[in-house]
Every structure is written in structure tokens, then in C-alpha cells.
Amino acid sequence: MLTAEIIAVGSELLTPRSRDTNSHYLTEELNAIGIRVVMKTVAGDTEEYLEHAVRGAMDRTPVVITTGGLGPTEDDITRKVVSTVTRRPLVLDDDILNGLKRRFASRGIDMPVNNARQALVPTGADPLSNPAGTAPGLWIEDESNTVILLPGPPAELKSIFERECRPRLIRKSGPAVLVRRVYRTTGLPESTVDQHIAPIYSQYTNPETTLLARPGQVDVHLAAHGKTEAEAEALLSELGARIEDELGEHVFATDLREMEEVVGLYLIMKRATISVAESCTGGLVAERLTRVPGSSRYFTTGLVTYSNASKVDLVGIPPLLVQMGGAVSREVAVNLAESVRRREGTTIGVGVTGVAGPDGGSEDKPVGTVHIAVAGPDSTEHREFLFPGSRERVRWQSSQAALDMVRRLLATF
Amino acid sequence: MLTAEIIAVGSELLTPRSRDTNSHYLTEELNAIGIRVVMKTVAGDTEEYLEHAVRGAMDRTPVVITTGGLGPTEDDITRKVVSTVTRRPLVLDDDILNGLKRRFASRGIDMPVNNARQALVPTGADPLSNPAGTAPGLWIEDESNTVILLPGPPAELKSIFERECRPRLIRKSGPAVLVRRVYRTTGLPESTVDQHIAPIYSQYTNPETTLLARPGQVDVHLAAHGKTEAEAEALLSELGARIEDELGEHVFATDLREMEEVVGLYLIMKRATISVAESCTGGLVAERLTRVPGSSRYFTTGLVTYSNASKVDLVGIPPLLVQMGGAVSREVAVNLAESVRRREGTTIGVGVTGVAGPDGGSEDKPVGTVHIAVAGPDSTEHREFLFPGSRERVRWQSSQAALDMVRRLLATF
Numbered sequence: 001m002l003t004a005e006i007i008a009v010g011s012e013l014l015t016p017r018s019r020d021t022n023s024h025y026l027t028e029e030l031n032a033i034g035i036r037v038v039m040k041t042v043a044g045d046t047e048e049y050l051e052h053a054v055r056g057a058m059d060r061t062p063v064v065i066t067t068g069g070l071g072p073t074e075d076d077i078t079r080k081v082v083s084t085v086t087r088r089p090l091v092l093d094d095d096i097l098n099g100l101k102r103r104f105a106s107r108g109i110d111m112p113v114n115n116a117r118q119a120l121v122p123t124g125a126d127p128l129s130n131p132a133g134t135a136p137g138l139w140i141e142d143e144s145n146t147v148i149l150l151p152g153p154p155a156e157l158k159s160i161f162e163r164e165c166r167p168r169l170i171r172k173s174g175p176a177v178l179v180r181r182v183y184r185t186t187g188l189p190e191s192t193v194d195q196h197i198a199p200i201y202s203q204y205t206n207p208e209t210t211l212l213a214r215p216g217q218v219d220v221h222l223a224a225h226g227k228t229e230a231e232a233e234a235l236l237s238e239l240g241a242r243i244e245d246e247l248g249e250h251v252f253a254t255d256l257r258e259m260e261e262v263v264g265l266y267l268i269m270k271r272a273t274i275s276v277a278e279s280c281t282g283g284l285v286a287e288r289l290t291r292v293p294g295s296s297r298y299f300t301t302g303l304v305t306y307s308n309a310s311k312v313d314l315v316g317i318p319p320l321l322v323q324m325g326g327a328v329s330r331e332v333a334v335n336l337a338e339s340v341r342r343r344e345g346t347t348i349g350v351g352v353t354g355v356a357g358p359d360g361g362s363e364d365k366p367v368g369t370v371h372i373a374v375a376g377p378d379s380t381e382h383r384e385f386l387f388p389g390s391r392e393r394v395r396w397q398s399s400q401a402a403l404d405m406v407r408r409l410l411a412t413f
Numbered sequence: 414m415l416t417a418e419i420i421a422v423g424s425e426l427l428t429p430r431s432r433d434t435n436s437h438y439l440t441e442e443l444n445a446i447g448i449r450v451v452m453k454t455v456a457g458d459t460e461e462y463l464e465h466a467v468r469g470a471m472d473r474t475p476v477v478i479t480t481g482g483l484g485p486t487e488d489d490i491t492r493k494v495v496s497t498v499t500r501r502p503l504v505l506d507d508d509i510l511n512g513l514k515r516r517f518a519s520r521g522i523d524m525p526v527n528n529a530r531q532a533l534v535p536t537g538a539d540p541l542s543n544p545a546g547t548a549p550g551l552w553i554e555d556e557s558n559t560v561i562l563l564p565g566p567p568a569e570l571k572s573i574f575e576r577e578c579r580p581r582l583i584r585k586s587g588p589a590v591l592v593r594r595v596y597r598t599t600g601l602p603e604s605t606v607d608q609h610i611a612p613i614y615s616q617y618t619n620p621e622t623t624l625l626a627r628p629g630q631v632d633v634h635l636a637a638h639g640k641t642e643a644e645a646e647a648l649l650s651e652l653g654a655r656i657e658d659e660l661g662e663h664v665f666a667t668d669l670r671e672m673e674e675v676v677g678l679y680l681i682m683k684r685a686t687i688s689v690a691e692s693c694t695g696g697l698v699a700e701r702l703t704r705v706p707g708s709s710r711y712f713t714t715g716l717v718t719y720s721n722a723s724k725v726d727l728v729g730i731p732p733l734l735v736q737m738g739g740a741v742s743r744e745v746a747v748n749l750a751e752s753v754r755r756r757e758g759t760t761i762g763v764g765v766t767g768v769a770g771p772d773g774g775s776e777d778k779p780v781g782t783v784h785i786a787v788a789g790p791d792s793t794e795h796r797e798f799l800f801p802g803s804r805e806r807v808r809w810q811s812s813q814a815a816l817d818m819v820r821r822l823l824a825t826f
Contacts, residue, residue, distance in 0.1 A: 014450050015623075016441035019432070028429035037427050039462050040455040049452055049473065056469050060462065180428065191525040194486040202487065210424045210458060211486055213566065221425055276717075282703025283696030286717040290695025293771050293804055301723040304689075304699040304715030306708075310757065314714060344723065358706050386520060389545055390568060391706055 001225050002173040003038045004030055005057040009069035009078050010152060011044040022067045022150075022157055029161060033169055034176030034225060035063065045075040047084075054085045058145045063169070068152030070135035072114040078149055079120055079138070086140060086147065088122035096127055096136055103134060125149075128164040132156045137164065146172065176225055179232040181240055183220040184253040186404050193218045193247065200242050207239050215393045216400030217259075220247075252407060259403045260288040266410040267298035272347035274406065277303040277315050277340035279327065280354040280370060284399045301344045305336065315339040326365070328353050330382050333371035341375045348409065349375040352402050354385075356394045370398045374405045376413075381405055415586045416451045417443055418470040422482035422491050423565060424457040435480045435563075435570055442574060446583050447591040447638070448476065458488040460497075467498045471558045476582070481565030483548035485527040491562055492533055492551070499553060499560065501535035509540055509549055516547060538562075541577040545569045550577065559585065589638060592645040594653055596633040597666040599817050606631045606660065613655050620652050628806045629813030630672075633660075665820060672816045673701040679823040680711035685760035687819065690716040690728050690753035692740065693767040693783060697812045714757045718749065728752040739778070741766050743795050746784035754788045761822065762788040765815050767798075769807045783811045787818045789826075794818055 006027070008020045020042060027037045038061055043050045050069070057064045069078030083090045097119035104111040118135050121127065128137030128148075133156040138149040148165060150157045185193055190213040197220065201209035207224035222240060226232030244251050252262050267274060276285045286302030289295055305311040308327055312319050317335050325331055333351045341349025354370030361367035368387040373380055383405065387397040419440070421433045433455060440450045451474055456463045463482075470477045482491030496503045510532035517524040531548050534540065541550030541561075546569040551562040561578060563570045598606060603626040610633065614622035620637035633656060639645030657664055665675050680687060689698045699715025702708055718724040721740055725732050730748050738744055746764045754762025767783030774780035781800040786793055796818065800810040 014440065014453065016437050016444060024429050027427065031429065038457055038459065039466065040427065042453040044451055046451070052469060052473055053452065056465060060465055189525075191485040191527045194527060195525055198487060208424070210488060211484075212423070212425045213484070215568075219425075221428070223424075223428075281700075282708075282712075283699030283715050283717065286696030286719075287694075287700045290717070290719060291805065291808075295695070296719055299695075300720040301727060302696050302715070302717030302719070304696065304703070304717070306699075306703060306715070307713040310714040388520065392704065393545075393568065395704075 001176055001178070002035045002063060003061050004035050004063035004065060005039045005041070005061045006037060007041045007043060007050075007053050007057060007064065007066045009043055009045070009050060009066055011075075013042045013068075014044050022152065022154055025154065025158065026065060026067070026161070029166065030169070031178045031180075033166065034173045034178050035169060036178055036225070045069065045077055047077050047081055050077060050081045051085055054081055054147075058085065058147065062144065063146045063148070063172075065148045065150060067150050067157060070118065070137075070149060070151045072112065072117050072134070076117070079122065082138075082140065082147060082149060083122040086122055086142070088124055088140070090120040091123050093119050093121045093127060096121065099129075099136075100134060128160050130156050130160050132159045139164070139168070175227045177227075177229050177232050178223060178225045179229060179236060180221065180223045181236050181254065182222070182256060183240065183243055183247065183251050184257070185218045185220065185247055185250040186216055186252055186259065186400055187250050188218065188247075190218050193220065193250075196246050197243050200246060201239060204239050207235055209239070215389065216397040249408065249411070252404065259400055259407070261292050263289065263403050263407050263410070264292040264295055264298065266407060270410050270413045272410060272413065273298050273300055274348045274350065275299075275301040275303075275340045275344035275346040276350045276352075277305055277336035278350070278352040278402075279305050279311070279336070280356040281352050281395050281398050281402070282306060284395055285350060285352060285402050288399055288403065300346055301340070303340055311336070315343070328355055328365050328369060328371060330371050330373075330384065333373040334375070334380055334382055337373035337375040338380055347377060348406060350402055350406060351375070352398055354394070354398060356391045356398075358391055368394050370394065370401070372398065372402045372405060374402070374409050376409050381409060414589065415448045415476060416474050417448050417476035417478060418452045418454070418474045419450060420454045420456060420463075420466050420470060420477065420479045422456055422458070422463060422479055424459075424488070426455045426481070427457050435565065435567055438567065438571065439478060439480070439574070442579065443582070444636070445591060445593050446579065447586045447589045448582060458482065458490055460490050460494055463490060463494045464498055467494060467560075471498065471560065475557065476559045476561070476585075478561045478563060480563050480570060483531065483550075483562060483564045485525070485530050485547065489530070492535065495551075495553065495560060495562060496535040499535055499555070501537055501553070503533040504536050506532050506534045506540060509534070512542075512549075513547055541573050543569050543573050545572045552577070552581070589640070590642050590645050591636055591638045592642060592649055593634060593636045594649045594667065595635070595669060596653065596656055596660065596664050597670075598631050598633065598660055598663040599629055599665055599672065599813055600663050601631060601660075603631050606633065606663075609659050610656050613659060614652060617652050620648055622652070628802065629810040662821065662824075665817065672813055672820070674705050676702065676816050676820050676823070677705040677708055677711065679820060683823050683826045685823060685826065686711050686713055687761045687763065688712075688714040688716075688753045688757035688759040689763045689765075690718055690749035691763070691765040691815075692718050692724070692749070693769040694765050694808050694811050694815070695719060697808055698763060698765060698815050701812055701816065713759055714753070716753055724749070728756070741768055741778050741782060741784060743784050743786075743797065746786040747788070747793050747795055750786035750788040751793055760790060761819060763815055763819060764788070765811055767807070767811060769804045769811075771804055781807050783807065783814070785811065785815045785818060787815070787822050789822050794822060
């Protein structure tokens with residue numbers, strides 16, 4: 001399978017807040033024609049570093065794409081550096097120069113002298129015309145490497161890539177495609193997921209398997225390549241089916257849907273409605289459910305019963321229950337779920353109460369203790385959790401577990 | 414000036430949609446202590462490529478930080494690769510192993526065998542304790558390089574960097590200091606903020622001024638360097654005072670506090686309490702208020718009145734009001750704020766109703782129309798907004814505006 005590296009050039013890309021969106025675009029485009037991106041580099045406008053980066057990439061990888069550094073100013077160094085590394089002296093390309101002059105003339109402007117720099121190309125480089133800007137792209141090919149220089153402005157880069165690069169790269173990569181699938185799981189730590197599936201996926205080099213953990217979630221990514229999409233998809237399906245089988249109901253999505261979207265789809269499919277009474281999550285369960293466009297079809301009401309008084313007044317938790325067992329208990333969670341369900345007349349009611357921290361923990365109920373209940377038409381499920389981590393993580397994991405319990409209940413409808 | 418490179422490890426970072434937020438965080442932190450980032454690399458989980466990347470970075474640059482690839486699975490290769498490149502064989506660190514065992518034991522789980530891998534360290538590496546997760550960071554230092562291995566999950570990376578790396582790196586970077594200050598503003602678009610303050614900040618090259626816009630918020634960042642912290646701080650204070658003066662009450666924080674934290678501080682200072690009745694924000698206002706540790710001191714109750722029925726039943730909005738003017742109106746917002754305030758007996762009540770989209774807009778009330786009311790002891794403020802952007806952005810900007818109205822009301826107490 002053909003591989004590529006992307007080198008983004010520009011000191012501004014090394015500041016804290018810049019985002020290299022070009023490399024995301026290129027990765028997607030390259031993957032779609034069966035070329036895998038194996039490394040990405042961001043280099044500033046310093047010749048020495050960029051030289052290092054280009055040389056390293058050419059040593060490792062057949063296709064090297066640079067973005068940026070093709071402008072008309074002193075600190076646009078990509079042409080010069082690539083010329084040095086490939087040992088192709090810069091020469092003036094008359095066609096490019098005339099094109100630049102015409103471009104400025106058509107706007108009634110004399111071409112600034114600086115722009116002539118954009119007509120310098122490494123000997124033997126093939127210009128890639130840029131209808132959207134002044135800097136043409138460049139295509140340099142020898143026995144071992146294809147080096148492609150693209151301008152940094154996204155609109156220019158995209159138009160050159162689509163018109164000039166994609167067709168040539170398709171011819172190079174031959175009939176190969178890369179397809180991806182993700183299995184999103186919840187309820188198991190990353191190491192446990194891996195213990196389950198490593199014996200399966202390690203039998204395959206194609207598809208490649210990668211695990212990615214977030215709080216309350218482990219995503220299993222598969223990437224398969226094949227001569228045709230059908231061939232690659234078949235490989236994905238074979239391994240995918242085995243992984244899904246092994247992980248069972250822990251898998252909540254086989255695409256990039258979030259848990260709240262999956263729950264929303266179930267609610268619509270089962271014609272069910274939902275209401276929530278939550279304490280330690282402070283509105284997060286309701287907020288996640290209502291992130292989904294169209295959630296008014298199934299979500300009616302959320303109660304954030306943060307104070308004990310509001311648990312009593314709003315949901316009708318018996319005051320004695322809160323006084324005796326404390327607000328964090330199985331009984332309060334069940335009562336929250338059943339009361340909000342009854343009060344709002346929904347198919348499902350959710351109750352969450354716990355200790356999110358950092359304060360408020362005790363020996364009995366340390367920070368991270370969370371009780372979650374989900375009430376349905378026939379019965380109420382309850383689970384107690386002890387979540388690790390910060391307040392934010394405890395709250396997030398609680399919301400994830402609550403939504404997952406709803407998903408599992410709906411699956412039985 | 415000391416320089417650093419960042420190498421992000423993980424095949425998922427080479428897929429089209431991933432974002433390497435860790436490198437942004439690290440760049441910001443490194444800049445703040447006078448260390449410049451000169452190159453960034455993203456490498457997959459392939460030993461050969463990562464070896465190339467680590468070797469290249471160590472050749473070029475004194476400080477090399479890797480993120481990710483320290484997990485317990487087969488494809489977590491950072492430890493192994495760094496051990497190869499630095500020629501420091503992997504050895505089992507008993508302290509780390511025992512820490513891992515304790516961590517699992519405290520959650521009542523037997524440690525999966527795989528996790529023992531996380532106790533392997535290159536000979537002579539200094540473990541950096543990770544209170545937020547299982548993988549410790551590692552610090553390897555020889556004559557020419559400092560190589561720092563950090564785990565990929567952002568919360569873990571941040572906690573290790575702040576506790577362990579920042580103090581050590583400050584000692585290495587020596588007496589040149591870079592200090593930063595941020596003025597967080599809300600209620601003005603980025604271009605308006607810039608129009609106001611560009612005539613001021615453009616008179617200074619030190620501090621450097623950068624504007625950063627997020628939905629509902631524009632942050633003005635100042636960075637000053639000096640021989641001593643006092644010298645740099647004096648430079649910051651001079652420009653900072655002029656900027657704050659110009660932007661007035663739009664500035665809600667002069668540090669990295671979020672709006673909900675600022676509102677929380679005001680509520681405590683003014684001994685006030687708050688409750689919320691929200692519709693289009695779906696719980697986001699309550700969720701943000703309760704993100705703050707200790708928010709139970711002032712937050713009592715949130716009502717997410719998503720359906721019209723729940724607006725009527727729960728808050729007592731007159732049914733005629735919803736039928737006549739629709740649920741998105743000044744009257745409903747005011748009624749939500751005043752009713753929840755009265756019902757819950759809090760100092761302040763907040764009401765939010767609007768059209769978050771993508772559907773539900775009309776010519777009269779296009780997507781982004783949001784009415785917000787804040788009821789206090791003496792009066793109720795109302796504002797109507799038309800927020801641009803996606804559902805997520807409309808909801809976020811609504812929550813920001815609601816919290817800002819609370820902040821401004823509390824300032825008059």
C-alpha cells in the first residue's frame with residue numbers, strides 16, 4: 001500500500017492555537033484513494049528544521065506533500081529547501097512568470113517584484129496550476145519519491161489537489177482503497193477491552209486495529225485496505241463481526257455516533273419518551289440528551305435537584321429518606337427515577353445521585369460514588385458505581401453510565 | 414532561548430478527524446515559561462516511524478516531549494522506542510508496579526496482566542506520578558537532551574505536566590521569563606474588540622497581544638518577556654490596565670477563570686442563591702453552574718422544561734401564554750425566570766427559551782432566536798438575542814449570555 005507524509009510549513013502553525021486543517025483534508029483525500037498517511041510534521045519558517053523534516057520524510061516514505069511556504073516573501077522557504085534536499089537548483093520558469101504577470105495585469109496592478117520569486121522552481125519540477133491564487137503547486141518525481149508542494153491557503157490547496165494531484169495519485173496508488181470502521185464501547189476499561197480482543201485482532205495485519213480511550217468509552221478502530229472497496233469492506237466485516245461478538249452489548253455504536261445519539265435513535269424506534277432527575281451530574285444527562293437535533297420528540301423534562309430541599313419539594317423524595325440514608329443512596333436514586341417518570345408521564349425516568357467531588361466524600365461514600373436508577377414501565381434498574389478521577393470525569397462517566405443503562409433497557413423493549 | 418519539539422504518538426491521530434489538542438496545550442505551557450516549540454510531529458503506532466521521529470528530534474532539539482503510547486496494550490510503543498533510541502534497556506520499576514496494583518485494588522479490581530507493561534521504564538528514567546490515570550510519565554535526561562514521555566489522555570497529561578514538568582523545565586529554561594495575562598470578554602464580536610484595542614496594543618511590541626475568539630467569548634492574551642518576572646509583570650500591567658479600561662464591563666475575568674466560576678464567586682461574595690428554568694439550552698446553564706466545585710453553596714435547582722407541557726405543569730406558565738405567543742417569547746422567558754425564583758425561594762432566577770435549530774425556525778423567529786430573563790429581588794432583566802451558527806453554538810452562546818446577565822446583575826447588588 002502506498003504511503004505518504006504531510007509536512008505543514010509555517011511558524012504560525014507552531015503557536016498554541018493554530019490548527020492545521022489542511023492535513024485533515026489531505027488525509028481524508030489520500031485515504032479515499034488508498035494512500036495511508038504515516039507521519040505528519042509541522043515545521044516553522046526556519047530552513048534548517050524544514051530541511052531536516054523534508055530529508056527525513058523522503059528517506060522514509062515514497063509520497064511527501066508539503067503545505068505552505070510558497071508565498072512571495074522572504075520567509076516562504078519551501079521551494080528553496082526542497083531544491084536543496086532534492087539537489088535540483090532553482091530555475092526561473094517563464095510560463096509561471098508570464099502567468100503571474102497576466103494575473104496581476106488583469107487586476108490592473110503591476111506585479112510586485114517579490115512575486116517573481118514564485119516563478120522559481122527546482123529543476124525539472126512540474127508546475128500545478130492554481131486558479132485560486134498566485135503560487136502554483138509543484139510536482140517533483142524521481143525514482144524513489146514523489147514530492148508535492150502545495151500552497152497553504154486551504155481554498156488554493158484544495159483546488160490544486162482536486163484538479164491536479166488526485167488524478168495523478170490515483171494512477172500511482174493503483175487500484176487500492178482504505179476503509180475504516182469504529183466500534184464504540186462503554187462499561188469496560190481499555191485494558192479489559194484489549195484483553196478480550198487482542199487474541200482476535202492480533203491474528204490480522206489487515207485490518208489494522210487501534211484502541212482509543214476516553215472517559216467512559218473505549219473506541220476500537222479498524223482500518224482495512226484492499227484492491228476494491230468491496231474487498232476492503234469484506235476484511236473489515238470479518239474481523240469486525242468477531243470483535244463485536246466478543247464485546248457483545250458493551251458495543252453501543254459501529255460508527256461515530258455519540259451515546260446520546262444512539263439513545264435518541266432507540267427512543268424514536270421504540271416510540272418511547274424520557275425524563276431525568278439528576279443531582280451530582282447537575283444537568284449533564286439532560287444536556288447530552290438535548291444536544292441531539294430533534295430530541296424534543298422524546299425528551300420532555302429534566303430536573304436538577306441539587307439541594308436536598310429540591311429533592312424533597314420537587315420530586316417528592318420523603319424527607320426521612322434523605323435524612324436517614326443521605327442523599328446519595330440506592331433508595332434516593334430509585335425514587336428520583338420513579339418519581340420523575342410518574343410525574344412527567346414518560347416511558348422512562350432516570351435518577352442520578354452521587355459524590356462528584358472534590359469535597360463531600362466520606363469513608364462510606366468516597367468521591368466518585370454514584371447511584372443511578374432507570375425506571376421503565378415494568379421495573380426499575382439500579383446500579384452503584386465508583387468512578388475514578390476529577391469532578392469533571394466523575395460527572396461525565398456518570399452521564400455515560402446513565403445513558404448506557406437507558407440504552408440497555410430500551411434494547412429489551 | 415530553550416527550544417522543544419513535541420511528538421504525538423497514536424495511529425488515530427493520523428486519521429482524518431482527530432485533533433491533537435495536547436500539542437496546543439503543551440505549546441501554550443512551554444511558551445509561558447520561555448521555551449519555544451520548533452517542530453511538531455505526529456507518528457502512528459509503528460515502531461520504525463516513531464524511532465525515526467524520536468531520533469530526528471533528539472538530534473535537532475534539546476527538549477523532546479512525546480504524548481501518548483504509554484497505555485497497557487500491544488500498540489503502546491513509546492516506552493519501547495525511546496528505550497531503543499536512547500539505548501536504555503527497559504527495566505521493571507517496582508514502585509510503579511505497586512502503585513498500579515494499589516490503584517486497581519482500591520477499585521476492587523484485580524490488575525489485568527497487561528497493565529504491568531506500564532511499569533517498564535528505560536533504565537535511569539525518572540517516573541512522573543500520574544494521579545489521574547494508570548500510566549506514569551517518564552523523564553529521561555542526559556548531557557544533550559531531556560526526553561519527557563507523557564500519557565495521551567488530556568487530563569492525565571495536564572496534571573503530570575503541571576505538577577512535575579513545569580517546575581523542572583522552569584529551572585532548565587533559566588532567567589528569561591515570559592509572563593502572560595488574559596482578559597476574557599463577552600458580548601462583543603472579535604472584530605469589535607480589536608477595533609477598540611488595536612490602537613492601544615499596536616504601540617507595544619513587548620507585550621505581544623493576541624486575540625482568541627471562542628463562541629460567546631473573546632480572550633485578549635498578552636505575553637511579555639523580561640529579565641525578571643517583576644520586569645515582565647510591570648510591562649503586562651501597563652498595557653493590561655489600558656486594555657481593561659477600554660473594554661470596561663465586557664471584561665469578565667483577568668485570568669483563566671470560566672464565566673461559571675466568575676458567577677460562582679459573585680454568588681458567594683453577595684451571599685446569593687440561584688435557580689434556573691431553561692428550555693433550548695436543555696440543562697447547559699445548570700450544568701455549567703454546577704461544574705464548579707462547591708456550587709451547592711448557591712445552586713439549588715434546575716428545571717429543563719423542554720416540552721410545552723412541562724413549561725405549563727412544572728413552572729406554571731399560563732397555557733394561554735404558550736399558545737398565543739409561542740414558547741419562544743419575552744413573556745415566557747420572564748415567566749420562567751420569575752416562577753423558578755419564586756418557587757425555589759432563591760435570590761436569582763434565570764429563564765431561557767429559544768430556537769437552537771437546526772429545525773424549528775420560522776420567518777418570525779429564525780434559528781438562533783433566544784430570549785433570556787434574569788429575575789432578582791427588585792426587578793427582572795430581559796434580553797433577546799439572535800445567535801449565529803450551529804445548534805451547539807447557539808446553545809453555548811445562550812448559556813454564556815445568561816451567565817453574563819447574572820454576573821452583571823450581581824455586580825449591582
